[in-house]
Structure formats: structure tokens, C-alpha cells
Amino acid sequence: MQLPPGFGRKGENRVYKLHKSLYGLKQASRQWFLKLFAALKAGGVSQSWFDYSLFVRNIEGRFTALLIYVDDVIVAGNNLQDIIATKQFLASRFKLKDMGQLRYFLGIEVARSKQGIALCQRKYALEVLEDADFLGAKPSKFPVDQNLVLTQGEGVELKDAAQYRRLVGRLIYLTITRPDLVYAVHILSQFMDRPRQPHLEAAYKVLRYVKQTPGQGILLPSTGQLEIKAYCDADWARCKDTRRSTTGYYIFLGNAPISWKTKKQGTVSRSSAEAEYRSMATTCCEITWIRNLLRDLNVKHTHAVKLFCNNQVAIHIASNPVFHERTKHIEIDCHVVREKVQRGLVKTMHIRTQEQPADLFTKPLGSKQFSTLLNKLGVINIHSNLRGSIEERNPL
Template identity: 80%
Template sequence: MSTCTFHLVSDERGSLVSVNGLKQASRQWFLKLSTALKSAGFQQSWSDYSLFVRNTPGHFTALLVYVDDVILAGSSLKAIIETKEFLSKQFKLKDLGQLRYFLGIKVARSKQGIALCQRKYALEILEDTGFLGAKPSRFPLEQNLVLTQGDGSLLKDPAQYRRLVGRLIYLTITRPDLVYPVHILSQYMGTPRQPHLEAAHRVLRYIKHTPGQGILLPSTGTLELKAYCDADWARCKDTRRSTTGYCIFLGQAPISWKTKKQSTVSRSSAEAEYRSMATTCCEVTWLRNILKDLNVGHTQPVKLFCDNQAAIHIASNPVFHERTKHIEIDCHVVREKVQRGLIKTMHIRTKEQPADLFTKLLSSNQFTMLLSKLRVINIHSNLRESIEGKNPV
């Protein structure tokens, strides 16, 4: 499949310039662009409004929009050229050629697949914070680290901490190894204290050790969704809320991951795990719809791996009892998917659970082992050497 990128500047009549500064400028700009694409035969995805697809006999073309930056991909180079010619009549555009960089994300191709990383962005963070010469760390945070709202003294300049954590959040787009540590740091943006800043500096030293780390999307493998979910019961010392974490693979490629504190307190670990399963089911449903828009059929049930036997039993038990009455909605979310054959729950050993990376701090050995299962690699080393000996998920 061919891919390219381009940047839209304005149209010939300058209508984009005329709406700049207005509250509805971005809305009107997207309306004009989407109208033009629909007139060219593209259909807007209901699952992601920034995605446009067009099916013609023997050809498929997809276009992804972020403000005025566009990725265009398709099975036919001729169709891509025709689309760019059509848009050039409607807008002034700057053709950036084959996809190599997009929104600070580097795209590297090889026989093994496509690697994504944000090395340049990571080095900019280290340079701006003065950590380019810092001593590297092999993992982001200590396994026994506990942070709370009342730790240590308040920072004199909290804006520095907030700016740093905000930049780290964007780095998690291609760095699943940073998701949980950054999730911890982001909880203290309101009143950051000295221990929170020291933990952030430890994350920077880990980035110094692995600035070019990213994810590998293998070129081989079946287009089958597999999901892993986990929860860490009552992890937050301030609120005693649990943490939900999941990662989803398409074949052997990680395509979605998340860490989030649950909105309510769970009374048991099984309840926390089941809420995590419900959240993962919602994400899987959305991904199935996206795949459908991209002409990727997925008729088989999505395997949902969980390391809690009680949560798996609740998913298949049609009887509500005292332990499940207060999570009835979550029960219905999962059970409906199971009964319709869209989800198949399966058990996985805790030590082999890749979603552990998104719910708790791990030992160095466990951290490294799970990273290999997530296909996290160093994009600047030989791809073959990077994945040699690593077990696929």
C-alpha cells in the first residue's frame, strides 16, 4: 500500500485566511475540506470523523486529517495521484512525499515492518530540561515507589513541572513503556511537590537511556484483534481508587493502550478487574468498527485475556447477585459482547500479562520481558537484531 503526506495551506480564493481568528474558524475549515472530499467520492467514517475512505472497483483509498496535515494511503498509486490533483484544485497544498514524519512521529520501513518513534522529540525534551548529559536509568521508576498528594515541599515554580509532564504525555503516543509512569506524574499537576519532580527526573534519565525507543508494526501476521486487560486494586493511596490498564494487538502489532484511574472505588480486586474488562470491551468495539471502515473483516471473536478468574466467571454467569448488583451496567457491557460472540474471555498467567505494564511498577527483569511482548524496539538499531529472540504475544 502506498502512503504520502501533504500540508494544506489555503484555497485559491483565500477562504481559509478569511475565517482565521473567528471562534468557528476550525469548524468551518474542516467543513470545507470534508465537503470537498465527499464530492470526490470519499465517505466519512462514523467511528473517527477525521478518517475518509473511498472504495472503487479494485482500489481502496484512505485519507486521515489532523487540522491541515493529511496522510493519504491507498492500494493504487494512480488513485493517490488523482486525489492529490483534485485537492490541489481546491486548496494550495505542499506535498511532503512518502510518509516519513507526521506530527513529530518518525516512520521507518523495513522488511520486518514499520517502526514508529519520537526520538527527535525525546531529545528535545532532554535538551530543554538539561538532562542530555544525565546518567541513564534502565527503567523509569522504582518498583516500590509510592507518591501521595502530601509528600515533601511544594515547588516554587509548578509551571515547570506541568510543562514537563505535558510534553511527556505526548511522548506516550509511541512509548507504551512510559504510559504508567506518566500517568502517576500527571495526578499531581495541581499541586506538584519535590518528590513528584524527582520522580519526573528519573523518567527523564530513563528516556536518556532509550531516546530512540518505539514500537514495531510487523509486516507479517494475521489481522486478528487480541486484547489484554488488568487492574491494580486500590492503587491510589489518596483516594483508594483502582487503576485500569489495557493493551490491544492487531496480529502482533500493538495498536491501542491506556492507563486510567477508575471513577469509583472498587470493593474487591474482582470488581476492579471487571471494570477494566468493560473499558477494554468498549475500545475493542470501536476498533472493530475502524477495521470495518478500512475493509478489514473481523468475523472471529476477539480474545480478551484477563488474569483474574473471578472476573472471567462473572462475565459468563447470567445470574446477578449481591456482589454484582452495584456494577450491573459493566456486567451488561461485557456479557452482551460475550453472548453475541464478539468477545471471548480467556485466562492468562499474571507473570505473562503484558497489561501489567499499564497498572503497576515492575521489577527490571519483568519490565524488560513485557516490553519485548509489546514489540517495543530501538528504531536506530538493526530491526532484525532488535526482535531476535523475542517471543510474539
């Protein structure tokens, strides 16, 4: 911002003192959050230590949770009167617009039925296809070709890199409810600096897959025990440029998928067992955070979390405290797995590679194997599988 004419003198440097937060200023979001935080604290709501956008209140078994995104708030609880009272309290402090039952939030569509809650981004996916002029494109049954190998120096460099960055950025947001896209988008996002023609063609392949199933999303079932199950996998030396391995994990709460990720490892692993062990360490960190978050949500999880891995050597390293000659170079932070196992918080278990759902997050698969593992992830298309069965129900 510039000083108005006549307020500044030659040689003077002045700054503005902010008395009230305004949209567009760098301080505005921080000032708004402090004001909202003070109001919620006065209303007896406490902030979660593990997710600063989550606020909870638990009084004599009546639980209320508020999830904040800037000035948008989701209110949920097990007592309708407390939810109404919370809305009235917020309305007394701020100018509030009650949107009713949750149906659409930040591009995520919410549908309820007796089977559970379905989340998808169909409207957003169609907007992405329209923006890229792919609404009439030929659909594809899988997002990545099995033999696809992308490198930084292969192909002709794109003249308009902004087009590629915009497309990949929009696909990243689509992975919120689309775990089937995570690996493909992870690969594409590695070439944002200097994208080339093969990278753009691979992105178009993802768009054709989205065209096949724009309404695909996840189902949070209303039945099942609230126990955490985690699956982790690694692909040794997957990156051809750096020879670093790829980590992937997928976590369930009961039968509901709640967390997934694909990430390139920070260092080069000397063996596939080391890569798998590092993947287990990353998954254990996520498990620890989820357990703490569940505690804030008034969900007790007393059992050891089952961590499934398809590498027997990595499982032995995690459970056996005896010194291993070939693993003495591994950083100490990776041994978080061994600590969790010894404390009884995590229980490592073996799973066959053909049945490992996390395999979907570490490497490109064939059409048959991709479809088989996708069915294990709790991914559905409500516009085809459950058409006519989804109905609006009361909020949780």
C-alpha cells in the same frame, strides 16, 4: 478583537460578522474543516462515523484513506493511481505541497523495511531532554521505582508549578509511540494542580529512562493475521489518596500494537475481582470501537476477539449470567462484557500474571519483570536493533 476608532458609539455593543476564516480566530478551525469536508465529499470520499478525521473511498476494491490533522493530510491506499488522482483533486481545490513518502508527521518518525513499519519519536524525545537539560544525565533502565508511592500532600510544594506541567505535558505526547511510559506519565499527570518535590523527582526519573532509549518505538509487522487480541489488568486500590483502582489494557492487531491505556477507575471497587471486571468493561468498549474502525478501513474481522485476563473470578462473572450476591452493586454499564461474550464478539481467556503484558500499565515493576513484559509489547529501538536494515520503500 477591538473595534477600530470611530466605529463604535458610546453605549453600543457591536460584533464582527465573519466572511472569511482567518488564522487565530476561534471559528477558523471549524470553518476550515467544513470547507475541506465539502471538497472531499464532492470528490466521492466519505467520512468515517467512528473517527471524524478519517475519510475513506472504496470503489471496486480500490481503497483510499485520508487522515486529516488540521491542514496536514496523510493519503494511503492499495492503488497508486487512485492516490495520485486524490492528490491532483486536492491540488485543484487548495494550494497543496506534496511532501512525498511519509517519513515525519507531527513529531512521529516513520521508517519502512521488509519487517514492517517502525514508529518512534526520537527527535522529539531528544528535544524534551534538551529542554529539561537532561542530555548529560545518568540513564535509567526503568521509568518508575518499584516501591514508589506518590500522594497529594507529601513533600514541599513547588514554587514554579509551570515547569512541572510543561514537562509532564510533553511526556504525555511522547506516549503516542512509547507504551512503556504510559503508567509513569499517568501517575505524574495526577498532580498537575499542586505538584510537589517528590513528583518532580519522579518525573526526572522518567527523563533518565528516556535518555537510556530515546529512539524506542513500536513496530507494525508486515506479516501476521489481522486478528484482534486484547489484554486487560487492574490494580486494586492503587491510589493512596482515593483508594480507586487502576485500569490498564493493551491491544494487538495481529502482532502490531494499536491501542493502550492506563486510567484510574471512576469509583471505588470493593474487591480485586470487581476492579478486574471494570477493567474488562473498559477494554470491551475500546474493542468495539476498533472493530467498527476496521470495518471502515475495509478490514473484515469475523472472529471473536480474545480478551486475556489474569483473574479467574472476573472471567466467571463475565461468562456466567447467574446472579452473583457480591456483584449486585456493580453498575449496569460494566455488564457490557457479558453482553459481548453472549453475542460471540468477545471470548474471555485466562493468562498467568507473570505473562500478562497489561501488568505493565497498572503498577510499578521490578527491572527484570519490566524488561520481560516490555519484550512482549512489540517495542523496539530501531537505532540499535535494526540499524542498517531500515530502508525507504514505496508507500502502502
